[in-house]
Amino acid sequence: MGVCKILIGFLGPTGTFTEEALDIWIKKQGLSPEEYKKVPHFSIADMMNAVGKSLDAAIVPVENSLEGSVNITVDSFIRGIDAMIKGEVILPITQNLLIKKPIPFHEIKEVLSHPQALFQCREFLKEHMPAARLKEVSSTAEAARLVSESEDNIAAIGNKALSKIYGLRIAAESIQDSNNNMTRFYVLSAEDEKVTGHDKTAVIFSTENKPGSLFRALKIFAERELNLTKIESRPSRRMLGEYIFLLEIEGHRLEEPLKSALEELELSANFFKILGSYPVFELSELKK
Numbered sequence: 127m128g129v130c131k132i133l134i135g136f137l138g139p140t141g142t143f144t145e146e147a148l149d150i151w152i153k154k155q156g157l158s159p160e161e162y163k164k165v166p167h168f169s170i171a172d173m174m175n176a177v178g179k180s181l182d183a184a185i186v187p188v189e190n191s192l193e194g195s196v197n198i199t200v201d202s203f204i205r206g207i208d209a210m211i212k213g214e215v216i217l218p219i220t221q222n223l224l225i226k227k228p229i230p231f232h233e234i235k236e237v238l239s240h241p242q243a244l245f246q247c248r249e250f251l252k253e254h255m256p257a258a259r260l261k262e263v264s265s266t267a268e269a270a271r272l273v274s275e276s277e278d279n280i281a282a283i284g285n286k287a288l289s290k291i292y293g294l295r296i297a298a299e300s301i302q303d304s305n306n307n308m309t310r311f312y313v314l315s316a317e318d319e320k321v322t323g324h325d326k327t328a329v330i331f332s333t334e335n336k337p338g339s340l341f342r343a344l345k346i347f348a349e350r351e352l353n354l355t356k357i358e359s360r361p362s363r364r365m366l367g368e369y370i371f372l373l374e375i376e377g378h379r380l381e382e383p384l385k386s387a388l389e390e391l392e393l394s395a396n397f398f399k400i401l402g403s404y405p406v407f408e409l410s411e412l413k414k
Contacts, residue, residue: 131161131162131163132157132161132162132163132182133165133180133181133182134162134165134181135181136173136184137166137186137264137265138168138265138267139265139268141291141292142265142267143219143284144186144265145267148185148215148311150215151185154213165181168268170198170202171198174209177314178208178315182316183314184209185215185312188200188214188310188311188312189309189356190246190309191307192306193242193246195358196242200358203330203399204360204363204370209315209316210314210402211318211401211402212313212318213319213405213407214404215313216308216412217308217309217310219246219285219302219307219309220285220299221284221301222289222298222300223250223282223296223301224273224281224294225295225297226277226294231255233279234279234281235278236258236261237255237258237259237260237261237280237281238273238280238281238283239266239282240263240264240265240266243266244262246303247303248303266283266284266285267284267288270289270292271292282294283301286299319404319405321380321381324405325377325405326355327402328401328402329373329388329391329398329401330373330397331391331398331399332362332370332371332397333394333396342394343394344357346390352375352383354375354376358371375387377403378403379400379402
């Protein structure tokens with residue numbers, strides 16, 4: 127009988143930054159090729175909903191240092207998916223202009239990529255091909271695939287690996303507007319991670335729509351000298367002006383003083399859910 131492999135979803139097709147981040151996490155876990163199977167998906171929301179059902183795990187982008195949060199990821203948690211955050215990966219992002227045949231910039235009629243990639247390269251595009259149409263597609267890899275199958279004067283934006291996968295030329299390297307371009311990813315599973323001593327915990331909650339309610343919620347963490355590494359608000363989708371907050375806090379949900387802080391927040395919140403505790407990812411891990 128064959129070994130039952132761990133099924134891990136990523137935003138496809140092959141060659142996306144999400145797959146690159148997944149490869150980093152797989153290496154960190156020490157998994158051999160016989161132990162897992164990567165499963166491409168083309169919808170972040172559908173992939174998140176599949177965790178615990180057709181998938182054992184998945185990796186999804188949550189925020190970029192230039193553009194901010196990936197709203198569909200946060201909103202999927204708010205809508206009530208069952209998956210928990212088991213890990214995180216931070217990936218430096220280098221964007222490149224990919225073409226099928228040698229053509230000057232001014233002859234490129236259309237540039238395809240994921241919306242975030244187009245945004246990250248807007249200064250380069252404005253300077254070198256201001257007349258080109260910008261077309262959003264589901265991923266950088268999908269953009270490369272479409273360019274590889276077209277005879278039109280179009281280009282894609284994505285990582286260097288895509289040039290080899292889809293037989294494209296690199297017309298320009300490192301075209302992102304900032305070299306401090308990084309994307310953080312969540313690794314999702316049916317359960318979060320055990321205590322490691324260097325953890326973060328993510329929660330979502332809502333408060334009463336009254337003066338000082340958010341202050342009182344955040345004061346719970348300040349009184350215990352707990353550091354918030356992320357705070358974000360998203361519309362509740364129930365009423366205009368009503369919001370749900372995402373917090374990331376240093377510490378593990380099972381350890382004090384965070385454990386009692388979360389218990390106190392749950393008692394006072396209108397809505398409260400722990401998304402998971404997971405090890406902090408250090409950029410030094412990329413060099414291992």
